[in-house]
Amino acid sequence: METITLVLTLLVAVVASGLIARMLPFPVPRPLVQIALGAAVGLVADWRVTLDPDIFFLLFLPPLLFLDGWRIPREDLFKDGSTILELALGLVVFTVLGMGFFIHWMIPAMPLAVAFALAAVVSPTDPIAVSAIAQRTPIPKRMMHILEGESLLNDASGLVCLRFAVAAALTGAFSLGDAALNFLWVAIGGIAVGAGLTWLVGWSKAALTRRLGEESGSQILISLLIPFGAYLVAEHLHCSGILAAVAAGLTMGFVEARGNALAATRIRRTTVWDMIQFTANGTIFVLLGEQLPTILAGAADTVRVTGHHEPWWLAIYVVAINVGLAGLRFAWVWLSFRLTLLRRPESRARPNWRIIGAMSFAGVRGAITLAGVLTLPLAMKDGAPFPARDLAIFLAMGVIILSLIAASIGLPLMMRGLEMPAEPSGEAEIDAARIAAAEAAIAEIERTQHRLAEGRKDADAYVAVAARLMDVYRERIDQQTTEPEQMALLRRDQGIERELRLAALKAERGEIFRRVRDRELGSEAARKLVRELDLSETRLAV
The missing domain is CATH 1.20.1530.20 (Na+/H+ antiporter like fold)
Incomplete structure (x- = not known):
């Protein structure tokens, strides 16, 4: 003991x-x-x-x-x-x-x-x-x-x-x-x-x-x-x-x-x-x-x-x-x-x-x-x-x-005040990797959409959803290939958007906990919703 x-x-x-x-x-x-x-x-x-x-x-x-x-x-x-x-x-x-x-x-x-x-x-x-x-x-x-x-x-x-x-x-x-x-x-x-x-x-x-x-x-x-x-x-x-x-x-x-x-x-x-x-x-x-x-x-x-x-x-x-x-x-x-x-x-x-x-x-x-x-x-x-x-x-x-x-x-x-030699930031590698990953995602979405929609009556739904997802990835590629001036404005807008998203996530989480306290929502469902919000907030914090 x-x-x-x-x-x-x-x-x-x-x-x-x-x-x-x-x-x-x-x-x-x-x-x-x-x-x-x-x-x-x-x-x-x-x-x-x-x-x-x-x-x-x-x-x-x-x-x-x-x-x-x-x-x-x-x-x-x-x-x-x-x-x-x-x-x-x-x-x-x-x-x-x-x-x-x-x-x-x-x-x-x-x-x-x-x-x-x-x-x-x-x-x-x-x-x-x-x-x-x-x-x-x-x-x-x-x-x-x-x-x-x-x-x-x-x-x-x-x-x-x-x-x-x-x-x-x-x-x-x-x-x-x-x-x-x-x-x-x-x-x-x-x-x-x-x-x-x-x-x-x-x-x-x-x-x-x-x-x-x-x-x-x-x-x-x-x-x-x-x-x-x-x-x-x-x-x-x-x-x-x-x-x-x-x-x-x-x-x-x-x-x-x-x-x-x-x-x-x-x-x-x-x-x-x-x-x-x-x-x-x-x-x-x-x-x-x-x-x-x-x-x-x-x-x-x-x-x-x-x-x-x-x-x-x-x-x-x-x-x-x-x-x-x-x-x-x-x-x-x-x-x-x-x-x-x-x-x-x-x-x-x-x-x-x-x-x-x-x-x-x-x-x-x-x-x-x-x-x-x-x-x-x-x-x-x-x-x-x-x-x-x-x-x-x-x-x-x-x-x-x-x-x-x-x-x-x-x-x-x-x-304190020591000027170090410039170190490579690795931003170029990160941007290139993001573009390559987005291109791979677009190609895979297109292949999977054709495979799943083949012979189905609701094939149009697969085409519409795939097009919407591919547009998201194309927008991501466009963001990585913009000019430096545009990138500076984009980073500013992304910073504003991040602050607004964090405030919104906090409000969502607060409402969920309020419903749990008032017994309007079960604890298991609340855990699932809070985990989704936590993962979203973690992605924004990176």
């Missing part, structure tokens, strides 16, 4: 975080509010959640990473693939080496292998935290896609570095060749498992649907099970379950491009996934905050490991690690951008320092960092306590909170 009460309390805290974030007079990212609420829950209530890293990874990361991979624009991901790989692989290794030596130099009491382990868990950026920051800060689309792609792929490289750092701490031995081979197996195997499983499920689902028909509930449940299945199979094969979940999401985008699912399934599935994303994101940060009192309670003992007695030394170390991470990230991003420009002889532009600074501030750490540091073993092989484990956990938590605060303050300042 206590566990159920705790879960419900965490969910209430997630809901309350949104209300508090909107009530504050100054913009504060929701993750910081959620961490504060989680810390309040941990202080007020006598509850302590013991985070099992394996369970934490399994419950939260697969669905969220799967959804991010599913929804990220694949063409943008592949267009900036070289930059993303430079950040997701090269920057992680660069950060682990640089921060490992820096942390060991700054805190000699922390063994070098443990310092490398700490550097490995703070090197990957967190896709959940990046997305949460972006909700309050207007980040250019291309930059956001690079950040999302980096944070989706750098977890595997960071966790592999962590695995070998822990092995070196336990055994005192390290093999670069074994590490490289293991990384290849972990990465390639994880991607293959995720992509293969998703393709197999998609093919099987399509074959069964053609034979038996489609049931929306089952289709939605299958989409929920795919990331967990990919993660578990990959981990069983000692591959990266995180990369398997990401690859499954990317493959799901290709599978769904076939358009086999019913419209009702897509609408309901989107709603379910939006709810899961909101709930899981919030719960992760509330749990991070709930761990904070426990970590701070041991601060007095933890600081003694560093050779000091004043707790404020821990704050100095946290700030120093964040500054070091930002400096290494700034240097690597600058170098990456320079190499990208050199590969394009037609471009003589130099990297914009503010863009590089924004990319550096956007290196936010989150749940993966905390879950990774909690995987540090409790004891060595001889039974002795694992050296500086509590210190590593404290510093990792400090890095998470400070990186969120720095991004919340630094990103808006960096982005």
